[in-house]
Amino acid sequence: MRIALASNPCAGHGRHTDAAELARVGLVRRGHDVLVVTADSYNATREAATALLEHHELDALVVVGGDGMVHLGLDVVALTDIPLGIVAVGTGNDVARYYGLPARDVDASLDVIDAALRDRHVVNADAIHVTRPDGTPVAPEHEWCMSTVSTGVEAAVNARANALVWPHGEARYTVAVFGELARLRPYGYRVRTDSGTWEGGALILTAANTRYFGGGMDLVPDASTTDGLLEVVRLDPMSRPGLLRLLSKVFTGAHIGHPAVHIERTRAVVIEALEREGLSLPPHPMADGEPLTTLPLRVEAVPSAVRVLVPAPAAQDADA
Numbered sequence: 001m002r003i004a005l006a007s008n009p010c011a012g013h014g015r016h017t018d019a020a021e022l023a024r025v026g027l028v029r030r031g032h033d034v035l036v037v038t039a040d041s042y043n044a045t046r047e048a049a050t051a052l053l054e055h056h057e058l059d060a061l062v063v064v065g066g067d068g069m070v071h072l073g074l075d076v077v078a079l080t081d082i083p084l085g086i087v088a089v090g091t092g093n094d095v096a097r098y099y100g101l102p103a104r105d106v107d108a109s110l111d112v113i114d115a116a117l118r119d120r121h122v123v124n125a126d127a128i129h130v131t132r133p134d135g136t137p138v139a140p141e142h143e144w145c146m147s148t149v150s151t152g153v154e155a156a157v158n159a160r161a162n163a164l165v166w167p168h169g170e171a172r173y174t175v176a177v178f179g180e181l182a183r184l185r186p187y188g189y190r191v192r193t194d195s196g197t198w199e200g201g202a203l204i205l206t207a208a209n210t211r212y213f214g215g216g217m218d219l220v221p222d223a224s225t226t227d228g229l230l231e232v233v234r235l236d237p238m239s240r241p242g243l244l245r246l247l248s249k250v251f252t253g254a255h256i257g258h259p260a261v262h263i264e265r266t267r268a269v270v271i272e273a274l275e276r277e278g279l280s281l282p283p284h285p286m287a288d289g290e291p292l293t294t295l296p297l298r299v300e301a302v303p304s305a306v307r308v309l310v311p312a313p314a315a316q317d318a319d320a
C-alpha cells in the first residue's frame with residue numbers, strides 16, 4: 001500500500017529523532033510504498049503533507065510524534081477517506097493511550113498500523129471542529145482537534161509544560177501544575193451548550209472528545225469518539241490544597257463524582273470570556289496540547305470526521 005509518512009523531529013523533546021527513519025524502514029520492510037514528508041516546522045509539515053495528499057493516491061497517512069502530530073495529521077485527512085496511523089513517540093501520547101496504541105515503540109506501532117490496513121481495523125471517529133461563535137473560520141492549522149480544547153488552568157499548565165526543558169515524559173505536566181498553583185485564580189466564562197447558557201467562575205474548562213489529558217490524566221473517563229458528542233468538563237473554584245487533592249485523583253478518574261466537578265454532554269459548545277469582578281480572563285486556549293487562538297470559540301463534535309487505524313478489537317480497550 002502507498003503510505004505518506006509525516007514526522008516531527010522535535011516530538012518527545014528530540015529523544016526519538018531516529019523514529020521517523022525507523023518507521024520508514026519498518027513500513028518498507030512490511031511491503032509498503034512510503035512517501036516521506038519532512039519539513040522544519042509544524043506549518044511546513046502540514047502544508048507538505050496536504051500537498052502530497054492532493055497529488056497522490058494514498059492508502060494512509062502515518063504520523064510520527066506526539067499528540068501535536070496527531071493534531072496535524074487530523075487536520076490533513078479530516079473529512080477524507082484516508083486513514084490516520086499513529087506512531088506515538090511524544091511526551092503525553094494521550095490519543096495513543098485512548099486507542100490502546102503502543103507508545104515509544106516504533107516497531108509495535110507499525111505492527112498495529114500494518115494489521116489495521118490489511119484487516120480494516122478502523123474507527124470512524126468524531127473530531128472536534130473549531131470556529132468563531134458565528135461560524136467564521138479560525139486559523140486553518142487548528143481547525144480540527146482530536147482530543148481536547150482546553151481553556152482553564154489546564155491550558156495554562158499545558159503551555160507551561162510545553163515550555164519546560166526538564167523533566168521529560170509525563171512528569172513534566174506534574175511539575176507544570178505546581179508552577180501554575182502559585183497563580184491560581186478563578187477565570188470568568190460564559191458557556192453555551194445544547195442545554196442552555198451558564199456563566200461564572202471556574203478553574204478548569206475543557207471540551208473533550210477523548211478521555212485523557214496531560215500525559216495520562218483520566219479527565220473524562222466516559223468520553224467516546226463514536227457518540228457524536230463532546231464532554232464539557234468544568235471545575236468550580238476551590239482552594240490550592242483542594243485542587244491538589246482532586247488532581248491526585250485525576251489519574252485514576254476518581255475525581256468523577258466530586259461536587260465541584262461538572263460534566264455535560266453536548267454536540268457543540270460556545271466558550272466566551274466573562275468580565276466580572278473577582279474573575280480573571282481565561283488563559284490562552286490549547287488544542288491537543290498545541291496553542292489555539294483566543295476566545296471566543298465554538299467547538300463542535302463532527303461525527304465520523306476521521307478514520308483512525310487501531311489495534312484488532314480483542315486487543316483494544318477503546319470504542320472501535
Ligand SMILES: Nc1ncnc2c1ncn2[C@@H]1O[C@H](COP(=O)(O)OP(=O)(O)OP(=O)(O)O)[C@@H](O)[C@H]1O
Pocket residue numbers: 007008009010011012013039040041042043045064065066067068069070072089090091092093094288289290
Ligand atoms: N517539523 C515539525 N513538524 C511538526 N511539528 C513540529 C516540527 N518542528 C517543531 N514542531 C513542534 O513540536 C511540538 C511538539 O510536538 P508533538 O506533540 O508531536 O510532541 P510532544 O509535545 O513531545 O508530545 P505530546 O503532544 O504527546 O505531549 C509541537 O508544538 C510542534 O508545533
